Every structure is written in C-alpha cells, then in structure tokens.
Amino acid sequence: MKITPLCNVFGKCGGCKFQDIEYSAQIAMKRNDIYELLNRTGISFSKEKIKIYFKNEYYYRNRMDFIISLDGCGLREKGKFYKIINFNKCYIAADRINELLQEINGWIKKDIQKEEIFDIKKKTGILRYSVIRTGIFTGDTLITFILNKDAEKEKIDKIIEKIKLFTEKTKALKVLYGFVRHNTDVSITDEFVILKGNEFIKERLANLNYYYHSQGFFQSNSGVAIDMIFYIKEKIKEKYDLLFDMFGGVGTFGIFMSEYAKDVIIFDNNKYAEICANKNIEINNKTNIKFIKQDVLNIENLLPEVKGRKSIYIIDPPRAGLHKKAIKFILETLPEKIFYISCNPVKFIEDYKNIDKKYDIVDFALFDMFPQTPHIESVAELVKI
Ligand SMILES: C[S@@+](CC[C@H](N)C(=O)[O-])C[C@H]1O[C@@H](n2cnc3c(N)ncnc32)[C@H](O)[C@@H]1O
Numbered sequence: 001m002k003i004t005p006l007c008n009v010f011g012k013c014g015g016c017k018f019q020d021i022e023y024s025a026q027i028a029m030k031r032n033d034i035y036e037l038l039n040r041t042g043i044s045f046s047k048e049k050i051k052i053y054f055k056n057e058y059y060y061r062n063r064m065d066f067i068i069s070l071d072g073c074g075l076r077e078k079g080k081f082y083k084i085i086n087f088n089k090c091y092i093a094a095d096r097i098n099e100l101l102q103e104i105n106g107w108i109k110k111d112i113q114k115e116e117i118f119d120i121k122k123k124t125g126i127l128r129y130s131v132i133r134t135g136i137f138t139g140d141t142l143i144t145f146i147l148n149k150d151a152e153k154e155k156i157d158k159i160i161e162k163i164k165l166f167t168e169k170t171k172a173l174k175v176l177y178g179f180v181r182h183n184t185d186v187s188i189t190d191e192f193v194i195l196k197g198n199e200f201i202k203e204r205l206a207n208l209n210y211y212y213h214s215q216g217f218f219q220s221n222s223g224v225a226i227d228m229i230f231y232i233k234e235k236i237k238e239k240y241d242l243l244f245d246m247f248g249g250v251g252t253f254g255i256f257m258s259e260y261a262k263d264v265i266i267f268d269n270n271k272y273a274e275i276c277a278n279k280n281i282e283i284n285n286k287t288n289i290k291f292i293k294q295d296v297l298n299i300e301n302l303l304p305e306v307k308g309r310k311s312i313y314i315i316d317p318p319r320a321g322l323h324k325k326a327i328k329f330i331l332e333t334l335p336e337k338i339f340y341i342s343c344n345p346v347k348f349i350e351d352y353k354n355i356d357k358k359y360d361i362v363d364f365a366l367f368d369m370f371p372q373t374p375h376i377e378s379v380a381e382l383v384k385i
Helices: 023-040 095-111 153-169 222-235 252-256 271-283 296-306 324-333 345-353
Strands: 050-053 063-069 072-077 080-086 127-134 141-148 174-180 192-196 200-205 208-213 240-246 261-268 289-293 311-315 337-342 359-367 377-384
Touching: 023 050, 023 345, 023 359, 050 222, 063 080, 063 095, 072 095, 095 127, 095 141, 095 153, 141 153, 153 174, 153 192, 200 222, 208 252, 208 271, 222 252, 222 337, 222 359, 222 377, 240 252, 252 261, 252 271, 261 271, 261 296, 271 289, 296 324, 311 324, 337 345, 345 377
Parallel strands: 050 359, 141 174, 240 261, 240 311, 261 289, 311 337
Antiparallel strands: 063 072, 063 127, 072 080, 127 141, 174 192, 200 208, 337 377, 359 377
C-alpha cells in the first residue's frame, strides 16, 4: 500500500527507500522475501513459522553518520557518491540526534567557511563527518567530528578552535574530534581527542547497563535489540557448561545470558569492544564471563578451552558472514545449540549450508532493526542433530 512519505527529501536521499510503503506492508514484504529466499535455496520453512518482531517505525536509530557539506549535515543522494542531500530532520533518527543535527547545521551556516568543508571530489578541506550517537534509554549523547588529517595544520587548528566554541554551547554531553586520511572514506578513527565528557556512550537494555565506544560497534536500534535479547533468552531452556558469544562486541548478548552457563566467553577482535565488554562485565557484577580478544583467523587457539564442553553459541558475524576457520571450529566443537544472528540473510544461508549435516533450523525470526529501509536482521535457532 503506497502512502505519502513524511520526509521531504524522500526519493532523493539514499537513506530510506521504503517510506512510501505502509509499515505493515513493509513487514509483510520483508517476511515474504525471506520466506522465498529460504525456500529458493532449498531450506523449506513455512511462512507462518517465520516470526517477525518490530517496534517504532520512525525515530529509532541511535547513531547517524552525517556527511558535512556547505549546506549543513546530510546523507548521500541515492546512487551518487559525491552529492549530499541536506535536511534538518531525519525521520529514522532518534529525537535527540535530530536536536543535535539542527545545532550543528546552525553552526555550519553561521561559523564555517566553504573552504573549511571537505570536498569529496578534490579531497581538500577539513570537516568531513559529524557522527551523532545517543543512548535511547539513558539520554546520553555524543558527537564525533571527523576531520581530514592531511589538511594544513594551521587550518586544522582554526577548525578545532571553532569546534571548541561549538562544544561550549551544545546540548551534547560528550564531544570529540578525530582524524582520518584524505584518501579514505570512514567515519570512525583511533586518532581522537575528547573535548567534553568521555569517549563512551551509556545505554540501558532492559535491566542491564552497557557502555560502548564512540569509535566502535553497537546495535543501531536499541529497542529492537532488546526484543532480540529476550527472544534468545526465552529459548535457552537449560543450563550449559559454556556459552560462547562469537563476535560478541561489547557483550550485548553474552552478558545478558550469563546465568545460563557456568562459563561465558565473549570473543571479538576489536580493542574498543574489549575495553567496553570488560567494563560492562564489571558494572553488571558478572563473575563468570571472560572476554577473549582474538581474530577469527586464530579461533583454533580456543579449541582446548571449548572442545568437549556442553555448549551453546551465539554467533553474530559481520556482514561478510563466517570465515571458513569459524565453520571448522563449529564443526570441531559441535555445540548443542546455536543462535545465528545475521544482517545478511544470503550469507547466513551460505554459512548454514556448511553445517546443515549437523544442525537443523528449528526456529527462524526476523527483527526489523531498520524500518523504512530494505535491511533486515534475522536470528536462526539451530539445534544439533
Ligand atoms: C555484527 S557485530 C556484533 C557485535 C555484538 N554481537 C553486538 O551485538 O554488539 C560483529 C562483531 O564482529 C567483530 N569482528 C569483525 N571481524 C572480526 C574478526 N575478523 N575476528 C573477530 N571479531 C571480528 C566486530 O568487532 C563486531 O563487534
């Protein structure tokens, strides 16, 4: 069912593609697409059995990476890398992000000169991104300004002075700036400076507190992340010897489920995930959880710690899916149950095909983390045959 989109840059901005489709129809479409994909690839699963969880269709994102242009912050025009579409309100971003977006837009218009803005084609200028993050359930707010490291030092210093003045006035609780090279296009950095507060964002998911790093990963829709946590939690019916949270990040899942295992291992290769997961383990008073910082390429180092134990795995890989070493590890350790979380259903199916002689899919649920966009997150419950 077609509707009138709320956003006046709909159709131009590359951010939302589905705003002209009634939300109930978006949900039905996503469910149908996944049903067809599963069945087309030989995984027979009835449509009725595919559950779908959803919450707010607008104002749900806790993070926006806005590109800075002369007319303020914006996102790329659909299909055009070099063109930025500007706005004062993004309908999928949390209200607090929109408030800060308006503050930054006002500041750019008043205080920033054309040559101070990064030119995407020429790769000159300084101000590149403003990344705004918020704790949906805590009210925490953090802005990181991303600057071109290769610009002239004097010009960079001038911009930093302007950011300092902005920092004195903004409602944001935390402000950072950081540097990236002119020939890369990333909006996170290890080279950052804190101007206000600290570099962590605080979020609360149900009854637990989490810190995540301004330059690291966290689920972008905190409300739906809670649904996902409870979906998994309610399906763990017994106690295991080991819960292995593979690609566990800051411990979002492992910490929540820790009561279901004697020991919990959170495994991730990111240094900020390590800092935050250890902090989260401590503030939530968990004593049976260990974070192991290691790349999946070396996952076999964990075999002695894992093999032979009655275990349950929560696996939440990046978009690229599972490296063959992770598949080998699963087949060598054979956990009783796996919850495979995926933001890329095609990859999930490919990975599942590598272990389908040993595991059945007993349940499959979709989580609409990204309403108004084609993206979907899924959780498959796999049980050892
Ligand atoms: C989709 S995120 C999931 C994070 C976590 N489950 C959560 O909910 O916050 C994927 C995680 O995989 C980690 N990762 C990416 N590549 C990796 C690798 N080669 N080895 C180990 N971890 C990796 C990232 O640091 C990130 O935390």
